[in-house]
Amino acid sequence: MESASLVTAFVLGIVEGLTEFLPISSTGHLIIVSDLLGVNDEKGKVFDIVIQLGAILAVCWEYRRRFSAAFSGLRSDPVQRRFARNLLVAFLPAAALGLAFATQIKAYLFNPVSVGVALVAGALVIFGVERWYARRGAPRIHSVDEMTLGDAFKVGLAQCFSLIPGTSRSGATIIGGMLLGLSRQAATEFSFFLAVPIMFAASGYQVVKYHHLFSVRDVLYFSVGFAVSFAAALVAVRGLIRFVATHDFKSFAWYRLALGAVVLAYFS
Numbered sequence: 001m002e003s004a005s006l007v008t009a010f011v012l013g014i015v016e017g018l019t020e021f022l023p024i025s026s027t028g029h030l031i032i033v034s035d036l037l038g039v040n041d042e043k044g045k046v047f048d049i050v051i052q053l054g055a056i057l058a059v060c061w062e063y064r065r066r067f068s069a070a071f072s073g074l075r076s077d078p079v080q081r082r083f084a085r086n087l088l089v090a091f092l093p094a095a096a097l098g099l100a101f102a103t104q105i106k107a108y109l110f111n112p113v114s115v116g117v118a119l120v121a122g123a124l125v126i127f128g129v130e131r132w133y134a135r136r137g138a139p140r141i142h143s144v145d146e147m148t149l150g151d152a153f154k155v156g157l158a159q160c161f162s163l164i165p166g167t168s169r170s171g172a173t174i175i176g177g178m179l180l181g182l183s184r185q186a187a188t189e190f191s192f193f194l195a196v197p198i199m200f201a202a203s204g205y206q207v208v209k210y211h212h213l214f215s216v217r218d219v220l221y222f223s224v225g226f227a228v229s230f231a232a233a234l235v236a237v238r239g240l241i242r243f244v245a246t247h248d249f250k251s252f253a254w255y256r257l258a259l260g261a262v263v264l265a266y267f268s
Helices: 003-019 026-037 042-062 064-072 078-109 112-135 149-163 169-179 184-209 216-244 250-267
Strands: none
Touching (some): 003 026, 003 042, 003 216, 026 112, 042 064, 042 184, 042 216, 064 078, 078 149, 078 184, 112 169, 149 169, 169 184
């Protein structure tokens, strides 16, 4: 394995881990960086699957007690049953649309220009929602456990926008949750929880689709990307929870706006 390949694996692992759970679009960043590094090929798609699994396992580890309680309390605890049911209901809309239109989305939207447009559009949405959020009263929902089935379904609908590269899965669910009356922290945590089923499903689908591209020769390359993604995602998840306790999301909107402008200027 060439050292240059390991550097590429390290860089992409950092990009995936740091951006997966922030409202700035990990897919968009991977498309841009992979294009700049010249690894936007079929093998690159397989590598993306591996590092995305590293990022999602970071959430599983960080919230292992919560997920364990949910599984163990499905029969006896109504709060845990509602939590599991809400995740399932929120998962279904994006899963159905993604399965139906995955080929078309990859064919027409997986390019830097589309990502740049989505980054800018998403930034404007965040600015608008934050302005509205500052003027409204106290949030209706302060904890994930207070969410109803209807709340979960509507957040799931908001997640569908994340099928557009550059939109951000976490951004769509967090901002959608805030519009529905969730506090920033509740919307952020539900976004983390919802990432688990949707990303495992997406990764599983991609593994089946691209299984012929996996090779023993790439184990070291994939292992580096996986480990780095896991570590970076753990830092990002913990940092974002602390951040939303005292800040809004405008700084992420400014970042999206600046990056989107640079991407459009460079790739157009």
